[in-house]
Amino acid sequence: MDKNTEFENEVAKNIAGLSADAEFKKQSLEWCVAAARHRYTYNFRFLGRPIIQVPQDIMAMQELIWQVKPDLIIETGIAHGGSLIMNASMLALLDMCDAIEAGQTLDPGVSQRKVLGIDIDIRAHNRAAIETHPMSSRIRMIQGSSIAPEIINLVEKTASDYQRVFVCLDSNHTHDHVLAELEAYAPLTSIGSYCVVFDTIVEDLPENMFIDRPWGKGNNPRTAVWEYLRRLNSANYIASDGAPLKLEIDKSIENKLLITVSPDGFLRRI
Numbered sequence: 001m002d003k004n005t006e007f008e009n010e011v012a013k014n015i016a017g018l019s020a021d022a023e024f025k026k027q028s029l030e031w032c033v034a035a036a037r038h039r040y041t042y043n044f045r046f047l048g049r050p051i052i053q054v055p056q057d058i059m060a061m062q063e064l065i066w067q068v069k070p071d072l073i074i075e076t077g078i079a080h081g082g083s084l085i086m087n088a089s090m091l092a093l094l095d096m097c098d099a100i101e102a103g104q105t106l107d108p109g110v111s112q113r114k115v116l117g118i119d120i121d122i123r124a125h126n127r128a129a130i131e132t133h134p135m136s137s138r139i140r141m142i143q144g145s146s147i148a149p150e151i152i153n154l155v156e157k158t159a160s161d162y163q164r165v166f167v168c169l170d171s172n173h174t175h176d177h178v179l180a181e182l183e184a185y186a187p188l189t190s191i192g193s194y195c196v197v198f199d200t201i202v203e204d205l206p207e208n209m210f211i212d213r214p215w216g217k218g219n220n221p222r223t224a225v226w227e228y229l230r231r232l233n234s235a236n237y238i239a240s241d242g243a244p245l246k247l248e249i250d251k252s253i254e255n256k257l258l259i260t261v262s263p264d265g266f267l268r269r270i
């Protein structure tokens with residue numbers, strides 16, 4: 001067995017060990033609850049912009065983007081722009097790697113790869129910071145509700161020009177909203193790519209943590225994922241590429257992270 005395979009096997013064993021360690025999983029969830037009480041996810045920046053994520057999920061996104069090599073990332077929920085900038089910077093690295101492999105000179109400002117961000121309220125100071133960021137040439141933003149028919153049409157039209165589409169849902173976290181986003185955007189996910197649904201962890205957090213929010217236990221992104229997968233399994237959904245739409249929860253990602261806001265939220269199109 002070659003050394004790389006040997007190492008991969010060791011890591012797979014680590015992950016299997018983590019997924020079987022009920023006590024460590026419980027401690028990890030307790031950590032997530034304590035972190036949420038401190039609004040921990042607000043503490044980080046990506047290339048200068050605030051990103052509302054736990055660092056473990058940022059690492060998972062990096063691994064997935066490298067694996068999928070998308071040419072379009074659709075992202076609902078922009079906020080301060082940190083995740084847009086992170087995804088755009090990953091696309092810039094993919095462009096750089098392609099150019100190196102092809103022996104070509106790279107024009108860093110030119111890329112076919114794009115991130116398309118949708119937010120109901122793109123605040124002026126956030127828009128200005130995103131539009132003046134060095135990664136801005138790879139970013140398009142649309143203001144409006146991610147489940148409004150005209151916004152969905154615009155996103156579908158944009159996606160039809162791309163080959164390998166990756167989807168991230170991180171806007172309003174109610175069941176109905178996320179379910180409507182899944183109905184609209186999951187079918188745009190390319191085969192082998194992912195539709196990542198953030199904040200599915202709400203289902204595991206104490207009731208009293210969301211008194212000022214419309215979501216909570218029983219009404220959140222995780223319940224929406226479960227309902228959407230139930231619908232996919234009980235009817236023949238066709239994706240935008242004309243092939244059957246089959247998504248499965250990639251448990252290996254949350255098993256290796258343990259700390260994630262997206263348990264059951266890493267959906268891979270198979």
Ligand SMILES: C[S@@+](CC[C@H](N)C(=O)[O-])C[C@H]1O[C@@H](n2cnc3c(N)ncnc32)[C@H](O)[C@@H]1O
Nearest residue numbers: 051052077078079083119120145146170171172
């Ligand atoms: C959790 S933040 C996004 C965080 C961002 N993805 C990041 O990682 O830094 C949620 C965002 O969703 C937006 N939002 C809320 N309702 C929405 C809707 N109906 N359509 C689109 N965006 C919405 C909010 O304005 C807010 O900026």
